[in-house]
Amino acid sequence: MPLGERAGDKSESRYCGIETEFNDDMPHVLAFNLSSGGFDFIVAPLMDPTYRPSLLQKDSLGSGVLPFAASDLVLSPAQWSSHVVGKISSWIDLDSEDETLRMDSETTLKQEIAWATHLSLQACLLPAPKGTSIANYARCVNQILQGLSNMQLWLRIPLVKPDDDCKDAKSDTLVDSWEIWNSFRVLCEHHSQLSIALDILSTLPSANSLGRWFGESVRAAIVNTDSFLTNARGYPCLSKRHQKLVTAFFNHSIQIIISGKSVHNIPKACVDSASYHDHSVADSQKHPLRPYLDYVAYLYQRMDPLPEQERFELGYRDFLQSPLQPLMDNLEAQTYETFEKDAVKYIQYQRAVCKALLDRVPDEKASSITTVLMVVGAGRGPLVRASLQAAEETGRKLKVFAVEKNPNAVVTLHSLVKLEGWEDTVTIVSSDMRYWTAPEKADILVSELLGSFGDNELSPECLDGAQRFLKQDGISIPSSYTSFLQPVTASKLYNDVKAHKDIVHFETAYVVKMHNVARLAPTQPVFTFTHPKRSNMESNLRYKKLQFMIPNDTGSALVHGFAGYFDATLYKDVHLGIEPSTATPNMFSWFAIFFPLRTPICVTPDSPLEVHFWRCCASTKVWYEWCVSSPSSSPIHNSNGRSYWVGL
Amino acid sequence: MPLGERAGDKSESRYCGIETEFNDDMPHVLAFNLSSGGFDFIVAPLMDPTYRPSLLQKDSLGSGVLPFAASDLVLSPAQWSSHVVGKISSWIDLDSEDETLRMDSETTLKQEIAWATHLSLQACLLPAPKGTSIANYARCVNQILQGLSNMQLWLRIPLVKPDDDCKDAKSDTLVDSWEIWNSFRVLCEHHSQLSIALDILSTLPSANSLGRWFGESVRAAIVNTDSFLTNARGYPCLSKRHQKLVTAFFNHSIQIIISGKSVHNIPKACVDSASYHDHSVADSQKHPLRPYLDYVAYLYQRMDPLPEQERFELGYRDFLQSPLQPLMDNLEAQTYETFEKDAVKYIQYQRAVCKALLDRVPDEKASSITTVLMVVGAGRGPLVRASLQAAEETGRKLKVFAVEKNPNAVVTLHSLVKLEGWEDTVTIVSSDMRYWTAPEKADILVSELLGSFGDNELSPECLDGAQRFLKQDGISIPSSYTSFLQPVTASKLYNDVKAHKDIVHFETAYVVKMHNVARLAPTQPVFTFTHPKRSNMESNLRYKKLQFMIPNDTGSALVHGFAGYFDATLYKDVHLGIEPSTATPNMFSWFAIFFPLRTPICVTPDSPLEVHFWRCCASTKVWYEWCVSSPSSSPIHNSNGRSYWVGL
Structure with a gap:
């Protein structure tokens, strides 16, 4: 059953799962964890963990029947697809030096995915890469992804990032797991069915480094019972930082999965008095992980309800809209x-x-x-x-x-x-x-006349015309406006742009209510226009070079593009805007604007991200061009406004 | 007139040009340099160098006629297009901090290119970037390239690369000019009409660093008179290294352009006795740069004639061919x-x-x-x-x-x-x-049954079949074969693949007579097959991870893909192959194979290039997949053989 009711929240994160061991009595596993345990789904191994194709061949004893956990008939199709996530054998190691293990891994992986497809499962959990060498694993998963209909593959990634202090030691074992994820998904060409299940450990990396993941396609967070603390009454609870993180997962539609064995011995007498506990005592005693689920449910229910405006905008979250053409088209x-x-x-x-x-x-x-x-x-x-x-x-x-x-x-x-x-x-x-x-x-x-990026609906050109009938000492409201930019990780937006399979969509700016996005550096001002103009000669062409520094403790991150905003001075100290740090509260006329990059660029804290933005004008249109020149160069986007322009 | 006759050589490099100053008497300039000077073409400024659009506007005196060097009527269309390369004003600086200069530069550049287009010139020489900031210059050139019909734009690049010793000083002024070129062309999306005119200075960088340029689209090399030495008789000559370089330019269809003022005072008496001199004394005295041209002609004429096999293969140079499908198709x-x-x-x-x-x-x-x-x-x-x-x-x-x-x-x-x-x-x-x-x-x-990459025409699969009727102790000729790979800069091949505008062609291997290619590291073995097989169980699947190190003095370089070769042991010490270091001489049955990368990867000597190659087999086909995982990851190419495969 869902973790609770939260007004307006219809996201997946209401459902909580549990990771189970291999068991060929699937109906029992399901009944025990769902009915007695109160979980919504199980993450269950599909194949006997002792199975190895190479042993089978040598023995030649095999009946030809693969040792799957159960026949497809033991559960209804709806049960399989709603309540079971397939857990791919965790022993597989496609980048092992041992060729037999590598071959066995490839065969087994493909057999298990084929089985999961046969069962119409919604997702499979892929085991975490065993080391930093992942090319063969990625190649095999990529092959699978090419032929996958709807199933999601969740790559398990431990949430670890070594401190900068540790880096000096140059230890190979200490790697930022984000970098492994990044290589893996680049090798798999940012496939939209490849996503992440984060393994939450007892120690958490810095907040900036955690922030990166909210721009990635994280579908689940696996919390091991080891990561729970014990409260005064002997119950499992989480550290403040873990609580904050779990709440953030809820807010980003990331499902929690409880994993591991019960490590809390709850005194019977205490059970009733647990303040966050609203299930019957009988039930909770049956399932050893029930107290962990209850705690997660408590965190869910404790959240503030969504404000009305947020609720109204839910449907727009991370949804790409083409900007208006208010000059060429008439508004409806x-x-x-x-x-x-x-x-x-x-x-x-x-x-x-x-x-x-x-x-x-x-x-x-x-x-x-x-x-x-x-x-x-x-x-x-x-x-x-x-x-x-x-x-x-x-x-x-x-x-x-x-x-x-x-x-x-x-x-x-x-x-x-x-x-x-x-x-x-x-x-x-x-x-x-x-x-x-x-x-x-x-x-x-x-x-x-302002757009999300200030001048992008051609306010400067319109007001150039209107200025003819403004007195010499007259006032323009707004008197000026400035656009702002910041680099973002936004894998959902990137994939939506990429789905069009053309360059045009990568060279277009979109109006978006950004939600599953990681803002990697503070915004910086781009173009400013002031009205009335002092001189008719003043052009509306603009060129700005920006340098963003990623905070040191973030680690590397992928820039899928840029979030754009504006701030306008209406008159003197009266302003209006959506630049996050100064945004006018409770104003909903503008979402942000998103400028994508054709190829996402990986940035590190040691090298600045250098970005160029141009506002170009011709007799019939105005357009932006943009590019990155450091740490490496991108192509110049939207040359001559070939893909995206605003008509005059 | 051409530098000389060389059997079989029909390349552009027979023609030598001269860089001239601004002069509005174009017919005179042409007559003087071609008829008296013996040059084949001039690189001449098109616009009065004192022109600045911003000054014109302020004066408001302008007649509206731009101060071009001459009316289009003063030369015939054929003269313009065959003998004149337009030299774009060298003062332009699109990345200046001075906005007026930047605006003037953009206006002038576009006016001059428009004029050159009007004259149907074949090429324009763009001035060298003034600093390391080049984004606005690239943006403007990129805009021009989008609308250019046939004209080439030659970006002038000084041939300089600081020594590694200098690097420690971290001086900003000392940069490897290749890196500037690389940023520029990446910003311009590897446009095929953007190429290079190298400025040859008196000091040359290391041989490895020079080698990079032969994989780039260098069209011209500008040799300043300053770079010439003086021989015992007072005549200009070049250092041994410069001679070798100029000869390499000839071999790669790169035209020489002489630039600068005569700095050699040739004693009249000596003129006759110059051994390499075969023009009349009267002629050579007329034009101050004639002795330089004569020396270049001497270098040209001194070259060995092309061997017959090379002459036969001239037409195949850098031309992409699809590999044979000898199993599916019958050869003709x-x-x-x-x-x-x-x-x-x-x-x-x-x-x-x-x-x-x-x-x-x-x-x-x-x-x-x-x-x-x-x-x-x-x-x-x-x-x-x-x-x-x-x-x-x-x-x-x-x-x-x-x-x-x-x-x-x-x-x-x-x-x-x-x-x-x-x-x-x-x-x-x-x-x-x-x-x-x-x-x-x-x-x-x-x-x-061998292909350019050894096993790529399915010799392993065919011989698996044939092995059935080989005696237990029988001999297979060949007894084994190994494929080899090395990373290459190959901008011509890359652009030819890119011209197809699809992914399929980027995921295909091509048979190519590689010529304008820079081999960036020694070859490494990839897959080996031995016949007869010891066991039927032995699979024809292969996976190899390779690490290439770029030599330290090369500097950074762009990897457009990989050149592949094979070497076969026919029997004991009798071998056959095309791997460059051990290639069988005078054998012409195989050209190399080229595996492209969808996005070229920039490599530096400090970080290894890690490459993965797979040979995959299914019931009806065999294919390769490949990717790069370091310094950054590429997508995995040709997943499931979706683009390129060999049918069984």
Whole structure:
């Protein structure tokens, strides 16, 4: 049964598994662990661990029947596929120096996977590589992956990373297990059905190093009973750091699997008083690992419920969306609807307009001066409303022009003005701001033309056009905006891009609610635009070279691409943005943007990651090009905007 | 006029160019350097070097006419395209910190390339990068390359590499220019129209480091007059190492360009007596650089003529061929014809059969014992002939079975036997050796089933079948064979594979006469097969891990793939092979084999290149898989033989 109910959480991590020993009475194993134990699935060996193909051949005694754990008929197809993960024989060692062992390993691995496929299992657990030499193991798994229909292969990887101190010793046995994983998956060409089951040990590496894994395709975390501590009442519990890690696993849809023998001798008398314990005493005594499951369930149930906004955005997590083309295409009503709901954003705009009005019109002239405010890109009117509210709040007189190029939105604007009785204050202009001939000049220009990466929806080009009708000393809200970037591990996003099997998708930026992503270094500013421009000669071309340093204790990591954000200064100290360290709380109009790399680049803490971003402009379009030049060079992405561009 | 006549040499390197200064009287420049100077082409600036777009804009005086060297009409289209290489303004610096200079550089570069395209020039010389930061230069060149029809862009690169001693100083200014080239071309995605013009300085780096360039797309070598020495008679000459290098350039179709001012004051009296000088005195005195050209011509003419075999193979140089499928397909008469001409090969076979006959039949039993010899894969009979000649030579009695699966070749065999009167000795068997039921067992099995990589035409599988009818103590000729590999830089081959724009071609091995290739480390043995097999259980699967070390003084290099060869022991000390260090001289039946890498890997002398090769077998096919695991991992190539396999 699931670990508990958590509002909004429909992820796999509600289910907890248990690693079992070889047993050819599969129905019993399943009944014992699921019904008595309370686990949701078992990770069970499929083949007698004493089996070796080479021994069989020599004996020539074999009946030809492979010593699998059970006939497929002993469980129903649904039981096999919902409750059993196949555990591949742990003795297999495909990179052994011993050729017989290597051959036996290859034969057995292929036989067990074939059996698991026959049973329609959802996943198999592959044993951890025995050493750092993994090429033959990877070659064999890669061959299997080419012909696999739906099954996942979980490669078991112990969660270990030697400290930097140990590194000096240059001991071969101390390796960062992430590097083994990285070689393995690169050899297997980032296959989407190859994922990870992390073995959690009693000692955990640094937080930065743990963080890397949240950008990788970790499906399960195997917690050995050895890694549990004992609480005052004799019950198993986890260290603070382990608790935090397990909670993070829950948040990233990673399933927990309990492994090992019970090492806690729970006094009978205590069982009832365990505060986190909500199963019957009788049940828990039957299964030796029940107290461990109960503790994990306690951690699950203890989590805060998902905030409403998170719950709303669950479906968007790590899902690639093409950015809008708001200039070339007209937005749909649904899009306006969504954006207009973002109250926080309009409150910020209102605050900015208030401050601008107060600066522009002193109290004593409040009744004599009428400020001309133009909303450029008025849409269905939210900025018109915010501006009028600011005027009311400050007691300033306002004349508003609402300029909008989308004739469909103009219809809504008209009825809004009528409904609200704004006819005397607001003039609606159905025109593209870049070509409109204004009857007078504006004191204040208000726009919301920003994309996830700031300038990526061509705010600079639009405001270049609108600046014609802004007074010399006029104010633009926003007055400036800056884009930000940081390198990320994002294997899910990378694989989704790769699935298209073309270069075009690797040279496109995507809007994404990033979740299963590891942010490898703090963000850095990229391009800044300031309005109004001081000179018409100022170009909208930009070029920025960035150097990111991966924190020392992270270890090596794979960069699948870059997460992009923006921060905008609306007016003076009123800002708006999604750059993680300064993000405006509870604003949901923008997800981040993701710039992929055609070939992920492995970075280490000793060498900086050097990245180049260009904003290029031609007469009909604007586009970005990007590349990495260190530690090694990538091709330049999106040359001449051949794959991705925004139309003018 | 060309540097000279060299039998068989039709390469570009017969033509020598000269770098000129800006001059808007293009007809004069051309006449002076070609007619008076004797050069074949000029490398001439296209634009007034004082031009800067930003100055033009500020002045606003410009007529709108760009200050190009001349109107397109001053030369005929043929003159422009055959005799002029456009020299792009050398002041341009796209990675300057100075934004104005950067913008000016981009504008000018694009204008000059557009002009060169208008003139249908064959190539433009791009100035050397000013520093180690090259990303913006590469981005701009890459944009240009996307839209370029036929023109080549030659990036000027000084031929410098600091000694390892200097490296310790960690001076930023001392960089291996190859690394700059490598970053540049990776950023430009190995574009086939981007190539190199090497600037030859007076000091040359080590021979190993020079060797790298012969695998790169070097089109021209610019030799400055400063790099010339002065001989006893006051004439320019080159150091021994420079001479050797220039000769190597000639051999690799690299054109020489003379650059700089005359720094040799040639005494008039001496001119006649110059031994290598075959132009008239009057001519040579007209052009200050004529003595340099004459010296280069002298080096050209001094070269040995191409050997006949090389001349015959010229057309195959660096040309990718798919390996034969001799089991699935029947060879054509033309193929037999070519192979049979390889006298050296059959002499070796005859020597091997001689030795085997002498070992098998002592002199005293020469007349009583008849040796049963089976030629398996007899083709049109050359091995039958070699065997009979060996019998005659040794005075041994022979009974020959000629087994051949190709019914067309069997026709030829029949007439051969008739023609030669071998009816009593030779029995022709029209059958596949793997399925033939032999009437008796053989003493000696002779076959020629080897491919460029030894086992790649399935000799092991065929001989497994034939071994059934070999006596327990019988002899197989060949008795063993081993494949060899070495990493190579081979940009031409890589680009030819890449041109197919699919993965299949990157996962295929090719037969190639390798020429413009840099062999980066000595070969290492890969797979060995020995016949007859000791046991039927012995499998034909193979797995080999190889570690290559790049010599220290090479510097970094790019590995585009691996060159493969074989060496076969026919019998005892009689061998046959194409492994470069032990290759059988004057044998032409086999070119090397090339295994490409999907993404070239940069290697340095400090870290070994670790490579894995597998020979995999299934019921209907045999294939190789390969990968690199260090310094970084590549994907495993050709998983399950999905792209390239040999049918059984």
